[in-house]
Amino acid sequence: MIQITSGICLAYSEIDLQAIRAQGSGGQNVNKVSSAIHLRFDIHGSSLPAQFKERLLDCRDSRLTTEGVMVIKAQQFRTQEQNREDAIERLKEWIISNTKVQKKRRATRVSRAAKARRKEAKQANSQRKKLRKKISFD
Template sequence: MIEISSTLAVAESEIELQAIRAQGSGGQNVNKVSSAIHLRFDIHNSSLPDPIKEKLLNCNDSRVNSDGVMIIKAQQFRTQEQNREDAIARLVEWIKENTKVQKKRRPTRVSRAVKARRKDAKQANSQRKQQRQKVRW
């Protein structure tokens, strides 16, 4: 089980990991070794609760295709194990980020004392500038 939070977990069988060849520079090693990882997570067929599935499907992320499958490509590291851990960590972080509940905003007001201090400061600044002007007879 991959733990996302204290109440939320995903079974490892729901995540499909496939080793592929990494792109980019790296010499002969790139052409021989499949060190990159493609992680596929089917949101529809996962064991997550329905409200969380809806949130994940409605998020505007290009990695989620039209079938509701999240695809993460991890090729940052040279070894397959590190890339596997990186892909799973990125999936967990994505799920956490998109299932976070926003706190409701409580509207606040500027206090009367703050308004008075602001007014006094403006008047003091105005007075200071008045004193800088030329004296007219």
């Protein structure tokens, strides 16, 4: 089980992990070893609550297909195990960040004292700049 939050878990059967060969330049094993991981997570077929599914499907992410499948490619590390852990961790972070409910913003006003302080600071700055001028003896 993959623990997402304190009350939400995902079964490993809901995630499709596939080992593939990593891209880019490599050493002796580049054409032989499949160390990169392709993680596919079907949001529609998952055991997540309906409200979580809606939020995840509504997010704008290039890794999310039109069928509602999240595709994560992990190839940062040299070993398959580390890439597998990295892909699962990135999936958890993506789910958590896209299902957080943000607090509503309450409109506030700038206080009268803050406005006065700002005005005084502007006047002091203006006076400082006036003192930099050349003195004319007319």
